[in-house]
Amino acid sequence: MRTALFIVPLLLTACATPREACMNDVNREVRILDALIGETRENLARGFAVEERQQVRTRRTFCTGRNSDGSRFRFRCDKTSTIKRxxxxxxxxxxxxxxLVSLEQRQVQNISNAESGIAQCIARYPE
Incomplete structure (x- = not known):
């Protein structure tokens, strides 16, 4: 979920006007803190945090190959997969x-800074 939260703005920045890109940069910290505040609120509502872990599994199976004469052969091999849990x-x-209190206090300050930064972007890149 976090990955998508950070990739989408990058994709949008690729086709953004200079003004939009500037405003996107100014709002980056606000978006990050919004995500952290949301995650912290979810943790408090649940009573526990959720951590993503990777589990690597290896299973024995049969693979196929080709001899130099073009005939096929089978051999035992291991297939590895990674599962996110x-x-x-x-x-x-x-x-x-x-x-949460600390993040919300920082967010108030960041929003104030972002508003002045957006005004600078508008002044720098008038449409």
Whole structure:
């Protein structure tokens, strides 16, 4: 989920006007903090965090190959796959609440900074 949150703005920046790109850059920290605030609120609502872990699995199977004369042959081989799993993780709810308060305070300041940055973008790149 986080990956998509960061990739979409990059894709949109590729075809954005200079003004839009400037405004997108100014709002980057606001978007990041929005995502962190949302994640922290979800953790508090659930009572635990969710961590993504990768599990590597190897299974024995049969593969096919070709001899120099063009005939096919089968041999035993291993196929490896990676599975992503969401695992619940215990959190300190009091620390999580304190983190949320801190993030929200930083967000207020970042929004104020972003507003002045957007005004600068508009002045620099009038349409």
């Amino acid at each position: 969401n695992v619940p993780v215990a959190i300190d709810l009091n620390a999580e609440r304190a983190k």
